[in-house]
Amino acid sequence: MKHTYNIQGMTCNGCKTNVENALSNLKEITKVEAFLKEKTVAIEMSSHISLEKLQETLLNAGLHYTIEMPGHKKHKEVKIIEEGNGIFYCPMHCEDDKTYNSQVGCPVCGMDLVEQPKLQVTTKYTCPMHPEIIKDKQGNCPICGMDLVAIEPSENEKDKTYQNLLKKMKISVLFTVPIFIIAMADLIPGNPLTKMFSQFTWNWIQLILSLPVVCYTCWMFFERAYKSIKTWNLNMFTLIGIGTGVAWLFSLVAMFFPDVFPDQFKTESGTVFVYFEATTVILTLVLLGQLLEAKAHSQTNGAIKELLKLAPTEATLVTESGDEIISIHNIKKGDFLRVKPGDKIPVDGKITEGHSNIDESMITGEPIPVDKKIDDAVSSGTINGTKSFVMIAEKVGSETLLSQIIHMVNNASRSRAPIQKLADKISKYFVPVVILVATITFIIWRYFGPEPAMVFAFVNSIAVLIIACPCALGLATPMSVMVGVGKGAQNGVLIKNAEALENLNKVDVLITDKTGTITEGKPSVEKVINTAGTFDENLLQGIASLNQYSEHPLAEAIVNFAKSKNIKLLESKDFEAVMGKGVIGTVRNKKIALGNKKLMELVKAKITSEFDTKIITEQEQGKTVSYIAINQIVVGYVTITDAIKATSKQAISLLQKQGIEVIMLTGDNKRTAKYVADQLNLASFQAECLPEDKLNVIKELQSQGKIVAMAGDGINDAPALAQANIGIAMGTGTDVAIESSEVTLVKGDLLGIVKAINLGKGVMKNIKQNLFFAFIYNILGVPVAAGLLFPFFGILLSPMIAAAAMSFSSVSVIVNSLRLRNIKL
Known part of the structure; x- marks a missing residue:
């Protein structure tokens, strides 16, 4: 059998060869051929091999590429040995995001590779008396019975590159300083060194002292220079290697064969000028630069390290026999966890018992703690306030x-x-x-x-x-x-990527959705009115029953309103969501339609002018109104409110001061849209927009040479987000939001833009x-x-x-x- 897979990460013929060699080691594979241009690999196999095994084979070979079936979306997660300690990347990203499993220096530029921070927090435990005992969880030592204690990673292990360079730097300085003093002896009053030994002897001393610097502490520079010339990837070490290598070899030849040099290269004593001090000082200074860079590299990815520190290592599992401390890696979906005051929340989930205020600043950037109650979502890494609660693990x-x-x-x-x-x-x-x-x-x-x-x-x-x-x-x-x-x-x-950062600098138009972006995105039903102008419980039962299986925020608001009135929901059939218009279905053998005017026209339900006047009055107050029709007759309406976020006006004002035009595109009616636009001093808005309308507006602006950013919820606005130069997903950083946009705002706030x-x-x-x-x-x-x-x-x-x-x-x-x-x- 023969299969063709997509493979991400191959950048050169060397990568292609490595992939072929790694996969051909599997006994089931009879032939394998990788194609660099198409980024695919064709595999002939005697028996089927799972995709997971192929991926594992590549990773075990040190090849951090993603292999996937054609047409499948790229895996967001690869089992992370690639993100762990011992994996290195070039700080100049010469081969994009390619990583290496040994610190041999970048094959393109020759620079020191930088170790990735480990992206999974693992706590090991050991016995204070018997350090050979190492366990994954707390307990007692099997030898002496003592409590096991957590092993804290040492700073040296965290930054091996820096520590290695620091050691070499100390040795280099130790041998370079004496060479420098000898070379500069002429500047010392009285030149006492020449009274001790002849210049010829001092030259030999310089040679001996230079050997540890040239042949040990800085030998890596010559290795990189040789590799750069051999592969013709000329880089900084090409220049350093040639420059210092020529100077040192010149001095070496001058020591052994002084007669081959003309007189202008010789001193008064007849010895040839040597450049051991220039070689060693230059190499030591270059080493110092590498040392400072290594220190700085650890600071540049400090944000990732700080995020890693947020991840707790343990959690309190609620069981029938009582609370139990477990490793965070042993938590399963559906587990109930107790979060005590001051604890970090272990995983994502919802509060099922109790309430508290939670510091979410480490994820949202907002310093004010957020009050949380039953059914409210909580996120891993955020910090509980002063009260205890129980949560259910969802992610x-x-x-x-x-x-x-x-x-x-x-x-x-x-x-x-x-x-x-x-x-x-x-x-x-x-x-x-x-x-x-x-x-x-x-x-x-x-x-x-x-x-x-x-x-x-x-x-x-x-x-x-x-x-x-x-x-x-x-x-x-x-x-x-x-x-x-x-x-x-x-x-x-x-x-999401560096290109997004660059494009953010150029944005001159921001397209924004209304619901959930400008407004809170938490709609609530204000009233359900029939044609007589009174509340109608039967209408509410009908539209709530119709919407009970819908995930739309407006549908959820209607269902919650019905539940608050203790109204029983009935069975609904033939439910259909009509994009940009509303929903239709059957309840108690009656065909119910709930939506805007366009939906009423679709189901051929007529609206009287008197009834329409009442609805216009509601819309002019910024409310969203949906018509209710039963069997093609308009019988009432539902009014839904969604408050404007307190920060929206401030954010829009700041954007406008930066010369960015803000345009609101919403599927809501014109009157509601106008009310919101007036509240925010928006000069431009369009109402009753379908998803394709938003897409067309963005294309039109781009045809005028505009750089367009689109802010939406990352789901309904996916086409527009994809078309925009910058897609900005508002919300809580869900999978969909992160995948569909270049920028995700965790707090879902316009100030984030x-x-x-x-x-x-x-x-x-x-x-x-x-x-x-x-x-x-x-x-x-x-x-x-x-x-x-x-x-x-x-x-x-x-x-x-x-x-x-x-x-x-x-x-x-x-x-x-x-x-x-x-x-x-």
Whole structure:
């Protein structure tokens, strides 16, 4: 049998080969062929293999690709070994979101890979007396009987890269400082070192001291340089490796074969000038830059780590025999959990007993605690107030809102913004151009420079190679994106990818729905009136029975109103929701239609002018009115109110001050829409819109060159959200909302759109600042290193100063990116 699967994550021929090799190891597979362009893999197998086994095979081989059946929606979750400790990614995202299972350096740019934070909180327990005992849950030690205690992960384990580089840095400094002092002996009054040993001996001492730096602490730079040349992925380490390697090998040859050099390379004592101090100082400075970057990287994904800290590790399970402390990973749907004062809520669910106020600021960004009562939803990671309650678990593990937020933030922080294409394009040609400039520098100084011309040519060409490092250029965008996405998540603004951040900066039109976006989205029935103008219990029973199986908010409001009146619901048949018009069905053999004028026209039910006048009066007060028809005769109406959110007017005013046009598109009638628009000072609105009408409005605006953002509930407005340049889902961050939009506002508040747009503008401003830092160092540094200022001011740039400037450029980019953590949204 033969099957073809889609496969996400292949970016090069190497990936293609790895996939084929990994899958061919399965004994059931007789032939496998991957297709890079189509992103598919064709598999011939002797017996059927499950999709889960194929996925597991790829993951076990260290290939973090998603394999799926054609036509199926991409899996939102892959069993997360890929998100755990020991998985690394390139901070420059050279191969997009590709990850690696060893820290060997990026195969494209050569940079240190950054370890992903583990996206699943697991608590292990051990015995204080017998550390070899490790259990998944609390209990007693089987050896001594002592209570087991939680194992807290050490800081060293959290940041292995930083600790490893710190160790190497200390060793480098230990050996580099003496070399530097020896080389600078001429500047010490009286030059006491020459009285101890000859220059020849000191050169040998420098050579010996340089070996630990060149051959151990900084050897990785030469490995990366070699790999970059071998694969022709020229990068910053190409320049560093060539520059320092040439200087060290030159010095080595000078030690063993001094006679091959002309006199201009020799000192008064007859020894050749050596550059051990330049080599070791440059390498140590580059190592310092890597160390500072590693420290900063741990801060840039600090938002993810803070979100991870929100996840509790234990919960209190309510059982018939009493309360029991269990691991959060053992919670099942339907379990009843007791949440005590001050506890973190373990999973998503609803309160079934008691009430409390809950601090949801860690997810929504809003500091004011929210009162919660029976049947109200609560989210994992939020913090209970001063009262205890019992809840039922509805979403556990990766289904919880907190887990979705963490995964979304982690994925978005590794995505690439369109502006990064500029940096990528420049970097592609940058290194060859720099090598060419260094070569030209050598030639000009060799044939046109002052004596010793060869020395000047050698030193200045190395300075050009060292200072012109593209590292800062590559870091400029990803660092800002990573910090910006994390900042948004902490304020209830979930960004799906970096492109959304860039587009938020350009938005000039916001399309917004009314119900649930501008209004509270919690409609309530005010009255059910018959043609005589009085409350009619039979009409309420009919329309409530008709709507009892509908999930629409208006239907739910009608059913709840009937229940509050203790009205028994009857059996309904032939229920049908007519998109944008209302619902129809049969109750007690009577055909009931409930909806707007368009529905009445559809079922051919006539409305008298006198009756219509009453309804107009209700609509002009901002109420939603639905006609009730039985057997094609209009017999009454139901009035439903939905309060405008307190923050809507403030948010719209702030958006308008930023020059953003706000347009309300609603399926409600014109009078109700006008009332709401007047309350919010909206100049533009359209009423009685079907989903396709919203879609067409957005297309029309886009044809005029507008960048359109659409705010809706992520379900009914899915076509419009998909068409808009930026889809903004309002609500509680459900699966549908997150999947159907580029931005999800956890709190479902228009002020969240203001935060999102401010975040987009802040991130783009920060990226441009970073690109300026990256470019300015190279624009100014390369000419100075080449000796452009020497004829005018006698200024030359030492290779050691060039190395310091190169490292500082990368650090300045990262430090500037970290400023986003303090941006006010």
